[in-house]
Amino acid sequence: MKLYLYGIIDSSDQTKESIYGLEGSDVYNIPFCDIGAVVSQISQPIQDVTEGAVLKHEAVVEKLMANFTVLPARFGTIIDGTDSQLSMIQSYYKDFTNNLARLHNKLEFGIKVIWPADKIKENIVKGLKKGKENTPELNSSRGRKFMTETFDKYKIDKAFEAKADRVIKVMDMFFSKFSAEKTLATLKTENLLLDAVYLVEKDKQDDFREAFEHIKGGHPELKYLFSGPWPAYNFVILSKQPGLLMDSQQTDLLDKVTQDQMLVGANSI
């Protein structure tokens, strides 16, 4: 009997309501000590990753999230029967309980911020040109011209990155007030200024949303994508998988930021 794993929960009890998973099978909990692995029977390994299957997986995890702390499993994890499932939980037990304790009563929120990179760069170029207005233009060779252009491009890129850092620090200052952990990725593309995930305590989620609205109101020229609450997909740290540690490490940009720097950033988009 093959079992599809949805996640690990902080309870050995069965779910109060009936939940149906992939292939319409009953979802149930396989208890181990004080935790459990939530599974449903499945006839065969997943061949095709369909939108319906992914949404079903997420729907089950979200139903669990309403009543338990959940460590969501990656989509498509199938285990060979109940004995194997118990053996798996036993081998990961310490990792699971550590994560469940750390993530108890916490939710994940995603924030993406898009800025007008072209316009930002345009303004930087204007600023640089203004600074050169009083500098006499020298008759320059092609080599000198090339060097000057390369250096100008370097200065533009540096100014662009510095501006992104300033804006992100301001935003992060507000979001971090109400979050326990975070991962930040900046400038994944020139327009995707910030791709962040925050772990927020349940009783602070309204404050977190308010902080988001505050930031949004302060910078209406930017585009925002706010999503959540999610189960803590991005914050599960298993010691057996060092790769995950990297994904989940915090990126703390605030330590070196002064209040003045933040205010300058807030007014200079």
Added chain:
Amino acid sequence: MHDAITKSKDVTLLEILDRVLDKGVIISGDVVISVADVDLIYLGLKVLLSSVETMGKLRGSPFIGPMQEAK
């Protein structure tokens, strides 16, 4: 308006896929029969996610709640 809703659903789905296919608990070891081979599919999704900035064309407020539009 309809176009905006469709795009919003697509973006919501991408947020779900980004988590369900790429994050969460990954179990390794002999007891695991399989973890769906999503690498190739996900490669395509990454490209889509990178172009999430095309959302800039969308007007209106951001969505809140992962499954609200997906249902």
